[in-house]
Amino acid sequence: MTGLHPTGFPVPQTFGLCEDPEVLGSKFFVMSMADGRSLWNGALPDNTPDERREIYNAMIDTMADLHLKEPAKIGLGDFGKSQDYCARQISRWSKQYKLSETETIPEMDRLIEWLPETIPAQHASGIVHGDYRLDNMIFHKTENRVIAVLDWELSTLGDPIADFSYLMLNWYNDADGRAGLKGLDLPALGIPSVEDAVSRYVERTGYPVPPMEWYFAYNLFRLAGIMQGIKKRVIDGTASSSHAKNMSDRVTPLVQNAYAFAKQAGLD
Numbered sequence: 001m002t003g004l005h006p007t008g009f010p011v012p013q014t015f016g017l018c019e020d021p022e023v024l025g026s027k028f029f030v031m032s033m034a035d036g037r038s039l040w041n042g043a044l045p046d047n048t049p050d051e052r053r054e055i056y057n058a059m060i061d062t063m064a065d066l067h068l069k070e071p072a073k074i075g076l077g078d079f080g081k082s083q084d085y086c087a088r089q090i091s092r093w094s095k096q097y098k099l100s101e102t103e104t105i106p107e108m109d110r111l112i113e114w115l116p117e118t119i120p121a122q123h124a125s126g127i128v129h130g131d132y133r134l135d136n137m138i139f140h141k142t143e144n145r146v147i148a149v150l151d152w153e154l155s156t157l158g159d160p161i162a163d164f165s166y167l168m169l170n171w172y173n174d175a176d177g178r179a180g181l182k183g184l185d186l187p188a189l190g191i192p193s194v195e196d197a198v199s200r201y202v203e204r205t206g207y208p209v210p211p212m213e214w215y216f217a218y219n220l221f222r223l224a225g226i227m228q229g230i231k232k233r234v235i236d237g238t239a240s241s242s243h244a245k246n247m248s249d250r251v252t253p254l255v256q257n258a259y260a261f262a263k264q265a266g267l268d
Contacts, residue, residue: 011150012033035141037139038139056191063163067126079156084122085128098188123207123208132149133179134179137149165210169219171194194212195216
């Protein structure tokens, strides 16, 4: 946020970092307040079709603008390794999955083999947010524009398309009152289709049209690896909340969805 704010990108202004845990019990930083709207439901039930379209377009445009920032020019050249992002992520989550594996899922084993062999060429390198979604940003009180992108804990340098495709997974996630849109009548709601959203991102960034099915498989695989870790902790008794249990039940569906997209991307 400190690097991005002077560029005009919508993030809070940072004022200071305290690394002494004795002050408040942990390290902390102070930032400006983003006084606006926090939106959670991807269906945006309180908005008109035109407003929904403007909100989604603003979300896509803001992500594209982030990916066009040149890290070295804003003091973030050493924020992470710029190349081989997907390869490193696949390796990491394959290892984490195997360390927390509780049952054999043949489709997951096949993905662990197939994904590293089929990684698309990384067209560009930039700042990736890592968890870019509707509820991780603040919108202006009366205008349908983003005034602050929040929650940068997973940010690093890497493949912008991996970041963008993570956002686009919301179009394939069930509409459950959160960011998911699957099953909704998007044209009637005024929400862009997957094709329209990809076209808008490609036009703004100048990137070639990405192989979205591969990236969807990759992102779902990554989420399955994360959820498997939670499932192992639930089984071991170190994560006992109902929320953790519900999340752990998502492992197999995530793997199956990842496998389905991988088949569309060429897995045989």
